[in-house]
Amino acid sequence: MGTIIFIGILFTSFIPMMLVMKQADNIYTRKVHEIQQSDEVQAAQELDVFAYPVEDEDMIKVYVENTGVVPATLKRIWINDVYHTVDEVVAALDTSTLGPYNVTTYDGASFNIILTTSHANSFSSVSGTLYYEASGWFVPELGVCVHVAVGLWGAGYFKIQVTNATWQSDWYESGFTWLGDIVETFNVTTPGNYQVWVERKGWFGSWEPLDGSPQITSISYPDGPPIVTVTFGG
């Protein structure tokens, strides 16, 4: 009789209690795993945000490029201290254009734009604060930034030029460079495609194109950054 009661207690009290506790542990472990994944997504979110004014209008558009490896759910666009609700998912390496958003312009007005995601990440506009004066919007200068990384066996003199179908810059000539970087920015006037030429002075004094030269790059401002970077290995 005692044995039966003992087994009864075991099966009706102790084992159910252990099962309930184990289930609670499972829920805890699963939820903690989920929140860890969410934290990793938060850390992996990378967005490039370009805010730009609509010409001759009191409006601002925001171009978003997801440069990360995880999708980002956009929640809000802050223009100074006012936010506009957004509910849009930008997949990894995808782009999206938000707006236009109406703003009140006046002489000396400035607009600071910040984008927030559902994971509470905030991304400021890389085009900086937008300014408005009586004459209209300030627009950034466009340019092509050329970066030449000169390695151990690539030492020498370098010259760089940026061209398009109707325009070409002056040649930029560097001093003797070895195990260093050459960074030069060429201002351009209009968005579009540009060719970047990099040449190195060879052993016999003649200029020879660097591997990969010319590279074609594109400035698509305002739907992209006003300055693009082109990199060569010397």
Added chain:
Amino acid sequence: MKMPRIKKRGLSPVIATIILSAVVIAIGGAIWSYSQGASTVIANSYVNDTLELLNEVTERFAVEHVSNNTEGSILHVWVYNYGEVDIVIDVYANATHFNETTSTFNSTFSANYTTSITAGILVLIEIDFSSYNLFPSDEVAVKVHSRRQNNAYYKYYVR
């Protein structure tokens, strides 16, 4: 003289077994009943503690934006609860004024506010600074403290 014979008789084995069984069933039943109640209480307590710990570990919130009104009498703090559980928070703001004459920080003022935020919601909290009035370039340190002991911080310079 012959003594009268006293008749002595024990319980029959059947009666003894019944009595012993009854005692075992009574005591065993009591223990069984107690153990069931105890195990239920223990299990409930364990589950509640686990879920409370789970809420503490998984709650997420951040100070998304801070601004002030033109007069400097109100500090606006937007707190975003981006977790899955509702939270109760205390918001503390401590303003420090930079004295340009002496190049020192002085004249601090603190204020606080308590509110609850539903999961997934952005809430605007207005902190009263009317008895101090924020000055441009004042540094305001904002601390949001949840009742589950988590914190979020933000540093704001008055515009």
